[in-house]
Amino acid sequence: MPVSPRLDVAGELLALLRDTTTEPRPDDQLEALTLAVAADLPVLLWGEPGIGKTAALTQLAESLDLPLTTVIASVHEPSDFSGLPVVGDDPSEQGVAMAPPDWAVRLVRAGRGLLFLDELSTAPPAVQAALLRLVLERRIGALRLPPGVRIVAAANPRSSAADGWELSPPLANRFVHLQWTHDHEVVVRGLGGTWPRARLPRLDRKKLPEAVGLARRAVCGLLAARPKLVHQLPNSETRRGGAWPSPRSWESALTLIAFATAAGSSRDVLSLLVRGTVGDGPGLELLAAMDRMDLPDPETLLADPAAAVLPERGDLRQAVLDGVVEAVRGRPAKARWDAAWELLARAARTGAPDLVVVPATTLATLRRDDWDVPAAIEGLEGAVALSRRADRAADRSAGRLTDRSAVAAKAGR
Template identity: 60%
Template sequence: MTEALNQLAAADELLAATRATRVERRDNVQLEALALAVSANLPVLLWGEPGIGKSSALQQLADRLAVPMETVIASIHEPSDFAGLPVVGDDPATQGVPMAPPDWAVRLTRSGIGLVFFDELSSAPPAVQAALLRVVLERRVGSLELPPGVRVVAAANPPASAADGWHLSPPLANRFVHLHWTHDPEVVARGLAGTWPTADIPRIDPRRAASALARARGTLSGFLTARPGLSHHMPSDAEARGGAWPSPRTWEMALRLLTFALASDATREALATALVGAIGDGAGLEFITYLEELDLPDPNRVLADPGAFALPERGDRQLAFLTAVVSAVQSNPSRPRWEAAWTVLAKAVDAGVPDVAARAATDLAAMRDKSWPVPPTIDAFVDILRLSGAMGR
């Protein structure tokens, strides 16, 4: 018996040695896009064939962040496992009947931070997918609300590869950033030799963060003004509806991705991959091309010296720029910045395009503190502001 136990101990020791690996920082767009979306706290769905390392990549990310990860196999759960099971208390007529959450949700709530990983999502029947809607969107599991520090990631096999696979319902699919996971033979060979790639969460630069949201708002506003048909476009076939497509919800996800990328050291390739994963191939590629050609100046620098900039020539770029300037004032309002923004808007009037600045002027007028005097540059927008009611305010 002792000899057998010694042999098992030796086997366990050898087994542990086969699992011991190291990681290295290496350019990998898939991992970087995943890290960007997780940093922005957006739900992510990894699509890929079985056995190519989706779960392992997420576990490595959790280890890198030093946060707990809870894995939930969606395909083997019932809807009540996500909606919660009713627990009758002492006086349900006055206290109601709370819905008890599962143990994994309780552990994550106690930790306050971590990753919840819903695996085999495409093998979950429609009733389970419907129950997951509230978890992904509202972050509620039964009567328990997941803390803000908990990130949601899922994985799915294409329906053709999944056991009893289903297409994702459009409401659930439209809540994820979809990343298509593939394997690189070189990465596999190096990993089996003992070293796997990893990615870091993008580092936020406080100096860039102040302008990132304003620039992102201006960029998306300019693009969707030029391409209004892309604000919402649900595909006609079931398979495409189960993936990424543009909607107001996914454009809001794109806004967050762009903001985090502009404020951090995230690569352009990672941003492009994540954007396509949020709003789909067609809208994503068109928006990325627009983004590369836009090159908006820093709105805070413009507000610091409003007389030293030149207005862009194209109308959509003018609108993007003016929207970014107004958004920058809104994020940090003060009388000097507010007056500087009116100087910027006046340049649009001088350039012969007051209609482009009209919407920005209305928003800017609504920010005025009652103690701030009306600047003379507002004269060009008096009629527009009177019609909108902003003059009275």
């Protein structure tokens, strides 16, 4: 039967509404997602219903020219992922084959694709257990997914999931967990017809050895100093269903650091990836350790203070200046003491002057009786005096607050 003319017009209108375009646009969470996909690590997007997780995966598949296969985990049986037993002519001789589902066969035939496991937090424990082999080993029944297939899942928090379950710790520890949130400007432009374009990161071939070396030094250095971080299973059920440190997740973190370094990604993107593999606490410790790895050597700075390049970030600059003072303390000499003062004066001229107050005070206590005061100290007098005035003002303010509290207490008696 012919379609109603009214529905023809409705179809034209729907086609116009679906006619959208894309644009290159910086997006940290989208870049983190594409990096994890490029690194061939399973990714789990966490977000409230309607936040755009499915739309992001659809657009990612289109941008990467990968066929998208969507599987709703909660509507499948465990056998759909472990394989259905098929009895042959002679089971005692040939065994019982485990037949894979049709979507797995299509992925193998295509040789590539994006497997999207949606609504993962609504899958019961038995289905989650069956997914373990799929997510880690890429096996479904007797089939093994080809290297060109990537796995991405999406889940709602249990509080907003339909009949939701917490993720089991073994399954959760296999994923890179990314918190998916909406960007107001992206949503407005997208509804206007222009969405951000997902692109695979450009890896600099020349940086590959350096990226691997940096990742290994960062992870191994932290775990050597903090052995308890190697494996920490969280106490609460909710936290066990997220990112937490284990040898497996540290290996994923190492991989992602190498990829982010080779791609020249920002610290914000690296932070999303690292915290998404080993959790917020261990991830922040790792990022701090990486920051310290990039700090200049105090001995290099003392050897040529006039050419010193100090970090822009205040916390890193403070760490460098403290390291310089400790280097002078460890090997005191008049020339090194003078060079340290020159560095402090340079720091006061090029950054926040209050950062030099503590190292300057410590450095002053290292002076020997026969050491003349260097001229560089004159440039620090203003900063030290200003800090002292601020401290005295804070003390007076605290004293007034204490007095007022005492008066109020007496009045209340």
